[in-house]
Amino acid sequence: MWKWLHSYADPERAYKLSGTLLPWFSALAILLIGTGSIWGLLFAPTDYQQGDSYRIIFIHVPAASMSMAAYMGMAVASFIGLVWQIKSADWAAAAIAPIGAVITFIALLTGAAWGKPMWGTWWVWDARLTSELVLLFLYLGVISLYASFEDKVLAARAAGILAIVGVINIPIIKYSVDWWSSLHQPSTIKITEKSTMSTDMLYPLLINIFGFGMMIGAITLVRYRAEILARNGMRPWVRELATAEEAK
Amino acid sequence: MNPRRKKRLTLAVALIAGVAAVASLLLYALNSNLNLFYTPYEIVHGKTDTGVKPEVGQRIRVGGMVTMGSMKRDPDSLHVEFAVHDSAGGEVHVTFDDLLPDLFREGQGIVAQGVLVESGKLQATEVLAKHDENYMPPEVAEAMGQKHEKLDYSEQKPSEGYQY
Numbered sequence A: 001m002w003k004w005l006h007s008y009a010d011p012e013r014a015y016k017l018s019g020t021l022l023p024w025f026s027a028l029a030i031l032l033i034g035t036g037s038i039w040g041l042l043f044a045p046t047d048y049q050q051g052d053s054y055r056i057i058f059i060h061v062p063a064a065s066m067s068m069a070a071y072m073g074m075a076v077a078s079f080i081g082l083v084w085q086i087k088s089a090d091w092a093a094a095a096i097a098p099i100g101a102v103i104t105f106i107a108l109l110t111g112a113a114w115g116k117p118m119w120g121t122w123w124v125w126d127a128r129l130t131s132e133l134v135l136l137f138l139y140l141g142v143i144s145l146y147a148s149f150e151d152k153v154l155a156a157r158a159a160g161i162l163a164i165v166g167v168i169n170i171p172i173i174k175y176s177v178d179w180w181s182s183l184h185q186p187s188t189i190k191i192t193e194k195s196t197m198s199t200d201m202l203y204p205l206l207i208n209i210f211g212f213g214m215m216i217g218a219i220t221l222v223r224y225r226a227e228i229l230a231r232n233g234m235r236p237w238v239r240e241l242a243t244a245e246e247a248k
Numbered sequence B: 001m002n003p004r005r006k007k008r009l010t011l012a013v014a015l016i017a018g019v020a021a022v023a024s025l026l027l028y029a030l031n032s033n034l035n036l037f038y039t040p041y042e043i044v045h046g047k048t049d050t051g052v053k054p055e056v057g058q059r060i061r062v063g064g065m066v067t068m069g070s071m072k073r074d075p076d077s078l079h080v081e082f083a084v085h086d087s088a089g090g091e092v093h094v095t096f097d098d099l100l101p102d103l104f105r106e107g108q109g110i111v112a113q114g115v116l117v118e119s120g121k122l123q124a125t126e127v128l129a130k131h132d133e134n135y136m137p138p139e140v141a142e143a144m145g146q147k148h149e150k151l152d153y154s155e156q157k158p159s160e161g162y163q164y
Helices: A003-009 A011-043 A052-083 A085-119 A126-147 A152-179 A200-230 A235-245 B005-034 B042-044 B138-143
Strands: B061-064 B080-084 B093-095 B109-118 B123-131
Touching: A003 A011, A011 A052, A011 A085, A011 A200, A052 A085, A052 A126, A052 A152, A052 A200, A052 B005, A085 A126, A085 A152, A085 A200, A126 A152, A152 A200, A152 B005, B005 B042, B042 B061, B061 B093, B061 B123, B093 B109
Parallel strands: B093 B123
Antiparallel strands: B061 B080, B061 B109, B080 B093, B109 B123
């Protein structure tokens, strides 16, 4: 049943496919983030309580939710790499990790910048903030494990196990605000019931969330292609590609 | 699926299940310690599950709503006093000697950290404003009867322009 999928595990095909997808992801990312940010920052109404300060939500929430989504993507790739021993999946996991780390850092940074004027503090050790910080450390752990082995098959296995174990942190981040009392407010965007945000604020926020997803996809593709080339430097098709590039 | 893959799949799934079990037991055991604050009800009557009640002299955080009309400000210093309550019916008095956050209003959720000086009285060293998950334009809030005015600290009328 999955036979057709297996052909994409071939590095050359994965390289070409990601090259075809890249412009679509990039264009969508620019379009969505452009629309969402301009709408959110300039045209969305001010909040009744927080005034204009709430507008950092249009960066903070997409970054935070995508930090978790990127982690899930990385963990799934690691899982496939570990169980089916598909190297292309391991490279994908290695390609996502630094992007996830940066987006998590952005979420923490914008959250702190929002917390200072609104809550009165940059940081508080509540469940949501702490578990998001743990996510950053998980990303850093995966990156350093992958970097610390000369043998990349071994490196991917070590990093992959950490990535899979770390998945347990994702539901903890998501539900931390419901399970425990925290300074961070509960979720605004709800899947099963009506979101507690007026629609003219919600639409730009959702657009930006999808835009951030596309942006992470695009950067991942760029890094993935570089990772494939780095791991297959000795293969004839990569050499051909290099000579063709040189001839230009 | 060949046997080697099957073995690795079983191992990976067992790993995830094991870690999930460990994490849930750990979180279950630590459950009451992961809360950022006590609610006023818990300070007065003890926690509902364990009955643990903070002692006088203990450093704690309390989280709840600032009771409407409870705010008293000393005209010559930063000293403020207010009451914090929750929906369960507990109420705790808080004293504070520093600047309050911008979002601090009567009826607003706050988290105050400080020392419990006597039963039901907290001397706060830090007051943080908690905002909820609702976002709406001011006109909508007004229509819903939820207008949040900033506290009027001075004797004069608040200056025009800077109002939410």
